[in-house]
Amino acid sequence: MTxxxxxxxxxxxxxxxxxxxxxxxKIVDVLTAQHDVIVRYNGGANAGxxxxxxxxxYALHLIPSGILxxxxxxxxxxxxxxxxxxxxxxxxxxxxxxxxVTGKNLRVSDRAHVVMPWHKEQDAALEExxxxxxxxxxxxxxxxxxxRGIGPAYSDKVRRSTAIRMRDLLDPPYLRERxxxxxxxxxxxxHALGVNTDPLDxxxxxxxxxxxxxxxxPYIGDTVYELHDAMARGDSILFxxxxxxxxxxxxxxxxxxxxxxxxxxxxxxxxxVPGRHLTRVIGIMKAYSTRVGGGPFPTELTCELGHKIRERxxxxxxxxxxxxxxxxxxxxxxxxxxMLCGATSVACSLFDVLAGFEELKICVGYRLPNGSxxxxxxxxxxxxxxxxxxxxxxxxxxxxxxxxxxxxxLHPNARAYLDRIEAAIGIPIEMVGIGPDRKQTLVAxxxx
Ligand code: GDP
Ligand code: IMO
Ligand code: MG
Numbered sequence: 001m002t003x004x005x006x007x008x009x010x011x012x013x014x015x016x017x018x019x020x021x022x023x024x025x026k027i028v029d030v031l032t033a034q035h036d037v038i039v040r041y042n043g044g045a046n047a048g049x050x051x052x053x054x055x056x057x058y059a060l061h062l063i064p065s066g067i068l069x070x071x072x073x074x075x076x077x078x079x080x081x082x083x084x085x086x087x088x089x090x091x092x093x094x095x096x097x098x099x100x101v102t103g104k105n106l107r108v109s110d111r112a113h114v115v116m117p118w119h120k121e122q123d124a125a126l127e128e129x130x131x132x133x134x135x136x137x138x139x140x141x142x143x144x145x146x147x148r149g150i151g152p153a154y155s156d157k158v159r160r161s162t163a164i165r166m167r168d169l170l171d172p173p174y175l176r177e178r179x180x181x182x183x184x185x186x187x188x189x190x191h192a193l194g195v196n197t198d199p200l201d202x203x204x205x206x207x208x209x210x211x212x213x214x215x216x217x218p219y220i221g222d223t224v225y226e227l228h229d230a231m232a233r234g235d236s237i238l239f240x241x242x243x244x245x246x247x248x249x250x251x252x253x254x255x256x257x258x259x260x261x262x263x264x265x266x267x268x269x270x271x272x273v274p275g276r277h278l279t280r281v282i283g284i285m286k287a288y289s290t291r292v293g294g295g296p297f298p299t300e301l302t303c304e305l306g307h308k309i310r311e312r313x314x315x316x317x318x319x320x321x322x323x324x325x326x327x328x329x330x331x332x333x334x335x336x337x338x339m340l341c342g343a344t345s346v347a348c349s350l351f352d353v354l355a356g357f358e359e360l361k362i363c364v365g366y367r368l369p370n371g372s373x374x375x376x377x378x379x380x381x382x383x384x385x386x387x388x389x390x391x392x393x394x395x396x397x398x399x400x401x402x403x404x405x406x407x408x409x410l411h412p413n414a415r416a417y418l419d420r421i422e423a424a425i426g427i428p429i430e431m432v433g434i435g436p437d438r439k440q441t442l443v444a445x446x447x448x
C-alpha cells in the first residue's frame with residue numbers, strides 16, 4: 001500500500017453499481033487486508049453478502065464482511081437499521097464457526113435505528129395489501145421487498161416520534177415510556193393494514209428489548225467519534241455498501257428501490273465521515289445484470305438464455321432464496337451508477353459465468369416510445385418500463401483455463417468484452433472476478 005498513514009486516499013468505498021448482489025462481499029473481503037476498519041453505512045438485514053474463504057461459505061447480512069479477518073475492526077454505522085435479534089443470531093452463527101466477535105472488533109452505532117418486530121409485520125402486510133389491490137406483475141405496486149422491515153424502520157426514523165434507536169435499548173425507563181405510546185399507535189396501524197394482531201404489549205416488549213440491550217451494550221457506542229479517532233491515528237477505512245446504486249431511495253428506479261441511500265452518496269450521512277475522504281470508490285458490477293423483486297429491467301432475459309445465466313451464476317438470493325431475474329449487461333445503467341457514485345475504478349465480478357455463450361449482447365442505449373434514442377439512464381420506474389434496449393453484439397468465448405493471474409491470459413474475445421466496458425464507462429476495471437473464492441480474482445497488478 002502506497003502513501004503515508006494519514007493519506008486520505010487510503011480510504012476505500014465498495015458500492016454496487018446495479019440492482020444488488022454484484023459480489024460486494026467478496027470484493028470487500030479481498031480488500032480487507034489493505035484496511036484497518038470496515039464500515040457498513042446503509043441498509044439492514046436485507047443485504048446478503050456471500051464470502052467464500054478456503055472453500056467455506058459465509059453469508060453476512062448485518063455484520064460487515066471484514067469480520068472474517070480476525071485483526072480488523074468492523075462498524076455498523078448510524079445509517080444502518082439494525083434488527084438486534086438478527087444481529088445476535090448472526091454473531092452466534094459466526095462464533096459457532098470459529099470467528100472472533102467481541103465488543104472490540106464489532107461496534108454498533110448508538111444512533112442506528114432499531115428494526116422492531118412490528119416493522120417486519122408492517123413490511124409483509126403492506127406488500128400483501130399492494131399485491132391484492134394492484135393487478136398484474138407489471139402494474140403491481142408490491143415492491144417485492146425482502147420483508148426484513150427495512151422500509152417501515154426507515155419510515156419511523158424519518159417520522160421520529162415512533163422511532164427507537166440502539167442507544168434507547170440501554171435506557172430502560174426511557175424505552176418503556178416510548179413503548180407505551182408506540183405500541184398503542186402501532187397496534188391501530190397494523191389493524192388498519194389488515195393484520196389481525198393482539199394489542200402489542202409494551203411491558204413484554206420492554207422486558208425483551210431491555211434484555212437485548214444488556215446483551216448488546218458492550219458493542220454499542222458513538223461510532224462517529226470512533227471512526228474519526230481511527231482516521232486521526234492513521235487507520236484506513238473500507239466502506240462496505242449494501243444493496244446498490246439502482247436501488248438508492250433518491251436515485252434508483254423509484255418506487256422499486258430500497259429505503260436508504262445505498263450509492264456512495266449515503267456514506268457521509270450513514271457514518272459521519274465527510275465526503276472529501278472518499279477518494280477511492282470501487283464500483284462493483286456483474287458482467288451481466290440481475291435484479292430481485294419488482295421493477296423495470298430493460299435487458300431482462302425471460303427466455304432460455306436468462307435461465308442459463310441463472311444456473312451458471314447460481315443466481316438465487318442470499319437473503320430470501322428467491323431466483324434472481326437475469327439479463328444482459330446494461331451499460332447505460334452502469335455508466336449512470338459510475339457517475340452517481342463517483343467511482344474511480346470498477347471490479348467486474350462473475351465474469352466466469354459468461355464463458356461458453358456463442359455471442360453476448362451489451363445494452364448501449366435505450367429506444368424511447370417516441371422513436372428517439374438516449375444513452376442516459378431513466379431513474380424512474382414508469383419511464384424505464386417503456387424503453388427498449390439498443391444492443392451491440394459481441395462474440396463469446398470458451399471456458400477459460402486460468403484459475404487466477406493475468407487478464408492478458410484471457411481469450412481475446414473475453415478481453416474485448418472487458419475493453420468495451422472500459423471504453424463505455426471511462427474508468428479502469430481494477431479487478432475481474434473469475435470465481436467466488438477470494439483467490440479467484442484478477443487484480444490490477446496482474447492486469448495487462
Ligand atoms: P453481494 O450482495 O453484492 O455481496 O453479492 P451476493 O453475495 O449476494 O451474490 C454474489 C454471488 O456471487 C455470491 O454467491 C458469491 O459467492 C458469488 N461470486 C462473487 N464473485 C464471483 C465471481 O467472480 N464468480 C462467481 N462464479 N461467483 C462469484
Ligand atoms: P445486497 O446487499 C438485491 C431489493 C429487494 C426489493 C427492494 C426493496 O445483497 O446486494 P427492501 O427489503 O430493501 O425494502 O426491498 O430492494 N433489495 C436487494 N436486492 N440485493 C440486495 O442487497 C437487496 N436489498 C434490497 O429485492 O426489490
Ligand atoms: Mg447479496
